[in-house]
Amino acid sequence: MEKLGGLFNPSSPEMEAMADLTYYIIAISIGILAIIVVAVTYIIIRYRKSSNDSSEPYQNFGDTRLEIVWTVIPIAIVAVLFQLTCSTMKAVDPPIGDHEPDIVVIGHQWWWEFYYPKSGVLTANELHMPVDKKLLLRIESIDVIHDFWVPELGRKIDAIPGHTNHIWIGAGEPGIFLGACAEFCGTQHANMRIRVIAETEEEFNEWQQQQLVVPRTPRSGIAGKGAELFRTKACMNCHTIAGTPAAARIGPNLTHLNKRQTIGAGVLTNSPENLTKWLVNPQKYKQGALMPNMKLTDSEVNAIVAYLEALK
Amino acid sequence: MSSKIPLVPENITPLPALKENEGMLSWVSSVDHKQIGIMYLISTLVFFLIGGLEALVIRMQLAKPEFDFISPEVYNQMFTMHGTTMIFFVVMPFLIGLGVYLVPLMIGARDMAFPRLNALSFWLVVFGGILLYYSFLTQSGPSEVGWFAYSPLSEKPFSLNKGPTYWALGLLATGISSVASGLNNIVTILTMRTKGMTMRRLPLFVWMILVTSFLLIFVIPIIASAFAMMLLDRLLEATFFTPAHGGSAILWQHFFWGFGHPEVYILVLPAFGIISEVIPVFSRKPIYGYEFVAGSTVAIGLLSLGVWAHHMFAVGLGNVANLYFSLASMLIAIPTGIKVLNWVATMWGGKIWFATPMLFATAFIIEFVIGGLTGVAIASVPIDWVTTDTYFIVAHFHYVLFGGSLFAIFAGVYYWFPKFTGRMMSETLGKWHFWLTIVGFNMTFFIQHFLGVMGMPRRTYTYHDFPYWGSMNLLSTIGAFVLAISVIIFAWNIRRSLKHGEKAPDNPWNAWTLEWYTTSPPAVHNFDLVPPVRGRRPLWDLAHPDQPDEPNAKVVV
Numbered sequence: 001m002e003k004l005g006g007l008f009n010p011s012s013p014e015m016e017a018m019a020d021l022t023y024y025i026i027a028i029s030i031g032i033l034a035i036i037v038v039a040v041t042y043i044i045i046r047y048r049k050s051s052n053d054s055s056e057p058y059q060n061f062g063d064t065r066l067e068i069v070w071t072v073i074p075i076a077i078v079a080v081l082f083q084l085t086c087s088t089m090k091a092v093d094p095p096i097g098d099h100e101p102d103i104v105v106i107g108h109q110w111w112w113e114f115y116y117p118k119s120g121v122l123t124a125n126e127l128h129m130p131v132d133k134k135l136l137l138r139i140e141s142i143d144v145i146h147d148f149w150v151p152e153l154g155r156k157i158d159a160i161p162g163h164t165n166h167i168w169i170g171a172g173e174p175g176i177f178l179g180a181c182a183e184f185c186g187t188q189h190a191n192m193r194i195r196v197i198a199e200t201e202e203e204f205n206e207w208q209q210q211q212l213v214v215p216r217t218p219r220s221g222i223a224g225k226g227a228e229l230f231r232t233k234a235c236m237n238c239h240t241i242a243g244t245p246a247a248a249r250i251g252p253n254l255t256h257l258n259k260r261q262t263i264g265a266g267v268l269t270n271s272p273e274n275l276t277k278w279l280v281n282p283q284k285y286k287q288g289a290l291m292p293n294m295k296l297t298d299s300e301v302n303a304i305v306a307y308l309e310a311l312k
Numbered sequence: 313m314s315s316k317i318p319l320v321p322e323n324i325t326p327l328p329a330l331k332e333n334e335g336m337l338s339w340v341s342s343v344d345h346k347q348i349g350i351m352y353l354i355s356t357l358v359f360f361l362i363g364g365l366e367a368l369v370i371r372m373q374l375a376k377p378e379f380d381f382i383s384p385e386v387y388n389q390m391f392t393m394h395g396t397t398m399i400f401f402v403v404m405p406f407l408i409g410l411g412v413y414l415v416p417l418m419i420g421a422r423d424m425a426f427p428r429l430n431a432l433s434f435w436l437v438v439f440g441g442i443l444l445y446y447s448f449l450t451q452s453g454p455s456e457v458g459w460f461a462y463s464p465l466s467e468k469p470f471s472l473n474k475g476p477t478y479w480a481l482g483l484l485a486t487g488i489s490s491v492a493s494g495l496n497n498i499v500t501i502l503t504m505r506t507k508g509m510t511m512r513r514l515p516l517f518v519w520m521i522l523v524t525s526f527l528l529i530f531v532i533p534i535i536a537s538a539f540a541m542m543l544l545d546r547l548l549e550a551t552f553f554t555p556a557h558g559g560s561a562i563l564w565q566h567f568f569w570g571f572g573h574p575e576v577y578i579l580v581l582p583a584f585g586i587i588s589e590v591i592p593v594f595s596r597k598p599i600y601g602y603e604f605v606a607g608s609t610v611a612i613g614l615l616s617l618g619v620w621a622h623h624m625f626a627v628g629l630g631n632v633a634n635l636y637f638s639l640a641s642m643l644i645a646i647p648t649g650i651k652v653l654n655w656v657a658t659m660w661g662g663k664i665w666f667a668t669p670m671l672f673a674t675a676f677i678i679e680f681v682i683g684g685l686t687g688v689a690i691a692s693v694p695i696d697w698v699t700t701d702t703y704f705i706v707a708h709f710h711y712v713l714f715g716g717s718l719f720a721i722f723a724g725v726y727y728w729f730p731k732f733t734g735r736m737m738s739e740t741l742g743k744w745h746f747w748l749t750i751v752g753f754n755m756t757f758f759i760q761h762f763l764g765v766m767g768m769p770r771r772t773y774t775y776h777d778f779p780y781w782g783s784m785n786l787l788s789t790i791g792a793f794v795l796a797i798s799v800i801i802f803a804w805n806i807r808r809s810l811k812h813g814e815k816a817p818d819n820p821w822n823a824w825t826l827e828w829y830t831t832s833p834p835a836v837h838n839f840d841l842v843p844p845v846r847g848r849r850p851l852w853d854l855a856h857p858d859q860p861d862e863p864n865a866k867v868v869v
Contacts, residue, residue, distance in 0.1 A: 005778060006767035007698060018694045022765070025692060029685035036681050039656050040674065049596070049663040057663045059859075062601035066657070067650065074649045078642045078688075085638055085692040089631055092694055109470075139628075144465040145561060147626055147701060151767035155697035156626040161464060162555030163562060165628035182701040182769045183626070184458050186465055187384050190772035266776075287384055 005178075006151035012172050014092045014154045021088045025081060032077075092155065096166045101138035103127065107146030107159035107181065109290060110188035111252055111265040121211040122240070124252030125265045126195045130204040131174045139165040144186060150179030150196050158183055171198035180266075187288030193266030211256055214243040215311040226307025229300055238291070241311065251291060258309050264289070275305050343427035345416050346834060348434045350732060352409020353725075355438055356402050357803070362445075363397035364799055366390045371756075371792040374785045377777040387773035388456035389475070395459030396444065396479065399579065400486050403717050405437045407582035408493050410724060411521040413732070415497060417827035417834060418515045420506025420842040425499040429492050436489035444482035447475045455479040458771060460572070461542070463553030463564040468546050477546050480539045487536040494528030497521055506826075508845030508865075515825045515848070516599060519606045520585030523613040527574045527581075530617065535571035538564060562627060569620035577616040579713060581609060583720035584651060587673050590723050591655050593823040594670035595662030598849060598861065601654045608647035615644050625696040634693045641691035648684055652677060667821070668742030672723035675750060679715025683708055686761070701771075704764025710757045722749070722802070729806075730820045734832045735813030741805040748798035755791030759784050824849035 003009060010019040105127075106113040114127050129135055139148050141159035149156040150169070157167045171177065179194035199207070218224045227244070230236060236246035242255040257263070260270050267285045268274040277284075279301045282291045296304070339347055369390045373381045382390070412430060416423055424430045447454040455475035457466045466476045501514070501522045514522075542564070544550035551557035553564045592599045599605055621629060621637040655677055664670065686708040690696045699705055722745070729737045763784050768775060775781055819828040829851055830839050847853050847861030 003779065004766055007765035018698050021692065022689070022695050022698060025689045025695060029689060033678075033681055033685055036652065036656065037678060040659075040677060043656070043659045043662075043664070044666075044674070047595070047659060047662050047664050049665045053663060055663075056596050056856075057661055059598055059861075060600065060661060061598050061861075062604070062654075062657075067601050067604045067654075070653045071646060071650060074646045078639075078645060081642055081688065081692060082639050085694065086635065088692075088694045089635070092697075093631060144470055145462055149701075149769070151698075155694070156700055158626045158628060160555075160561050160627065162560065163628070178767075180767075180769050180772075184388075184462070184465070184701075184771040186470065187388065187456070189388075189769075190384065190774045 009152050011152040011177060012154055012170050015152060017088050017091045021084055024084065096136060099136045102135040104138045105148050107141040109143050109186055110192040112194055119208050121208055122253050123211060126197060126260050128197045128204055128207050130201045131171050131198045134168050134170040137167050137169055145183050146181045146185045147183035149182040150177050150194055152177045153196060156182050174198050174200060188286055191265055191267050191286055195261060217244055218307060218310050222303050223306040223310040226303035229304055230307060233294060254308060255311060258311060272305055272309055276301055279304060343431045345412050345424045345430060348430050349409050349413025352405050352412060352434055356406040359397050359401040359441060363394050363402055364796060366394040368792060368796055370394060371789040373773060375789040376786060377775055377782045384773045385456060389454045391771060392455050392458050399459065400483060401441050403579045403713060406721055411497060411582060414827055415500060415518055415521055417838060418518050418825050419504060419509050420826050421504040422838055424496050425504055426496050429496050433489040433493040436485050440482040440485035443478055443485060447478035450474045460568055464555060464561050466542065467554050480542050484536060484539045487532045490528045490532045494525040497525040506842045506845060513845060513848045516588035516605055517585035520581045520609055523609045524578050524581045527578050527613055531571045531574040534567055538567035565624055569623040573620045574616045577612055579717050583717040586720040586724040587655060587676055590669050590673040590727050591658050593821050594665050594667065595659045597658055597662045600657035602848060604650055605654050608650045611647040612644060615640060622691055625693050626700050638691055638693050642688055645688045652681060668739060668746060669723045669727035671746045672719050676719040679711055679719060683711025683715055699764055701769055702764035703760040703768045703770060706770055707757045707760035707764060714753060730816030731827055731832050733810055734816050735809050736816045736820060737809040737813060738805050741801055745798050745802045745805060748794055752791050752794030752798055756788050756795060759788050824852045826850055
């Protein structure tokens with residue numbers, strides 16, 4: 001049997017606490033439902049009118065003692081639920097105090113920008129983090145309301161323009177955890193995916209070092225032509241490539257695009273072939289995305305792909 | 313019931329309504345509550361079919377992963393229009409329309425307190441619906457921002473199309489209608505009850521309409537002002553909800569849910585009323601704990617005004633606010649639970665006749681309890697953080713609004729159809745409708761609980777082929793088509809029974825409230841004579857003079 005995701009595979013202490021609470025409350029709910037179902041089934045069998053009986057049953061108007069009993073019992077159940085809610089929240093969502101955020105998450109229509117203020121790394125859609133470490137995320141939005149959600153790692157939190165939120169997040173095991181925007185944010189809400197890559201401290205540091213490298217801009221050959229096209233074909237109006245005049249943050253930072261696993265916030269796996277397809281017409285794979293069809297010729301597309309692949 | 317106990321003559325001053333033999337004009341110009349009620353029901357049936365078609369388009373697109381049935385824009389338009397239609401143009405006007413038809417009859421009155429206002433309320437719903445659907449004819453089609461229209465997505469910089477403007481205008485029109493019918497109901501119920509019909513003897517359906525009407529006049533102005541601000545933002549460059557210009561994105565959510573959560577009870581309290589009428593009649597017993605059923609309705613109404621931010625646990629309002637709204641929301645389970653247990657206790661010891669209305673009422677109890685229990689679960693903040701904006705929530709509120717409100721509406725249609733039309737609905741088709749609804753409904757929505765907690769977000773036009781997602785969604789889609797068949801049978805049953813249904817007697821179910829005392833369908837003036845009301849069940853008292861509900865009650869003449 002393939003592994004079920006989300007609540008069935010909690011991969012952080014926070015998510016484990018929330019999953020436990022969910023199971024507990026669902027179990028109580030199933031118990032209550034069972035009582036009602038059994039009672040109704042018994043009634044259907046026992047109190048069905050027989051066709052030849054036209055007499056009226058005993059007219060019972062109610063019983064105040066019974067009403068009090070079935071008012072007090074739910075009050076007790078609610079008290080238990082509320083107590084469990086409080087204790088789980090305390091465990092999952094401790095105060096942030098004067099902690100500085102480890103990662104700033106910025107929602108855009110329809111991709112995620114991740115900024116690591118302590119190292120200066122700026123990347124998109126793939127969030128690297130060291131395993132077994134509790135990180136503080138600051139959640140912001142540049143345009144409309146989004147929601148940061150990685151089901152196996154923890155809670156949802158809205159990304160709201162003009163309002164900053166914080167959450168704690170950590171992964172209890174290394175691996176790739178998939179998430180997505182959970183607040184409807186427009187045409188391509190469905191393709192605003194998150195890929196969390198939890199890795200060992202060493203791997204994470206290595207990734208961070210690599211991300212900080214300013215790549216050499218190719219001057220010649222097909223990649224050199226691509227670099228020139230990137231400047232002249234309006235790519236740089238929206239994207240950043242470190243070490244070049246391209247410094248806009250309207251679209252994702254492309255400096256180390258060739259190290260990412262997907263493109264288009266999870267629409268396609270990242271390969272030169274898919275990148276080519278994407279550049280020919282991004283609207284075909286992500287209809288409504290803010291990157292227009294740039295109407296590039298095949299040779300221009302190949303040159304830009306060669307340039308982006310050459311950035312090391 | 314034709315016994316000659318002192319009868320109370322009723323004021324029969326003629327109103328300018330119901331001209332015989334004038335065809336459509338007698339309907340269009342009518343201020344008669346029964347004609348208006350029937351026009352409400354017919355227009356909601358039309359909107360129900362439209363909203364259902366939109367649901368089928370949604371489920372088709374989700375039938376398999378990465379499916380290309382419709383574009384993302386069209387998908388977003390479909391779920392926006394489905395939600396808006398079903399809430400504002402189906403369930404809400406159906407329940408209001410049912411109230412408009414039944415309340416005067418149940419309290420022994422000639423008409424609503426303000427018959428012309430009543431007609432205005434109805435025509436404003438039609439006008440609002442036309443405004444909303446007119447947006448299909450605009451260049452970029454209807455609104456794509458969801459029935460909740462969160463700002464700033466619904467603001468002009470992010471939604472340049474005209475859709476959200478028509479959406480807000482249409483709903484503003486129905487908002488005026490709702491406030492007007494709320495006031496009309498309140499005045500009617502408080503001032504026009506026949507002699508002897510004290511508040512403690514009011515049929516429970518009327519009680520629920522009364523509480524609903526107070527909710528309408530309290531909360532519709534909240535959303536109406538939000539619509540006005542949204543329209544100012546969109547048309548006159550105001551910036552109430554635009555953070556980039558000093559507005560607030562969260563403010564809209566407070567307005568929206570300040571209305572939106574009580575709205576849930578506006579959609580479900582009259583449904584509770586229907587169930588509280590149907591279950592006693594078919595169990596042949598009075599409602600168990602009348603005071604507790606009526607009182608718990610008032611408690612639900614009051615609590616519902618103070619729980620709106622449980623829709624906003626992911627917004628980041630802080631844990632003090634979250635905990636307050638969590639506890640307040642959980643408290644609603646208590647009066648709701650009291651109701652469910654009283655319905656079960658009413659059936660207990662009865663002699664139950666499982667005609668179609670009772671089948672739907674019995675199923676209502678189970679389906680609604682499932683929706684209610686998941687509702688308590690998601691009132692717990694951490695569970696909400698897991699489930700909000702996922703298919704778990706879609707499943708939850710369909711169990712409340714379909715398994716709850718719509719099941720009660722079906723029960724109500726089968727129960728009162730003979731009174732409205734003078735003909736019985738087909739029991740055979742009714743049973744087909746019932747069983748296909750049970751299968752289709754649970755097949756469509758139960759599985760969505762699992763999809764939600766496995767991580768499938770709502771309002772997404774496509775999804776990756778994660779383990780089991782494809783097959784679970786396909787099952788849900790098949791269920792939706794089973795439901796579609798059941799709805800076709802229901803519509804066919806109505807059409808067929810109107811023409812060929814068995815003639816209905818005045819009181820086919822041997823029921824006890826006043827509407828069953830008059831002819832089926834009732835005459836223009838409702839009652840020739842209103843029987844004396846000496847208890848909660850006037851027709852029981854008439855039929856059992858030796859065993860009245862309130863043996864010591866005095867007859868008020």
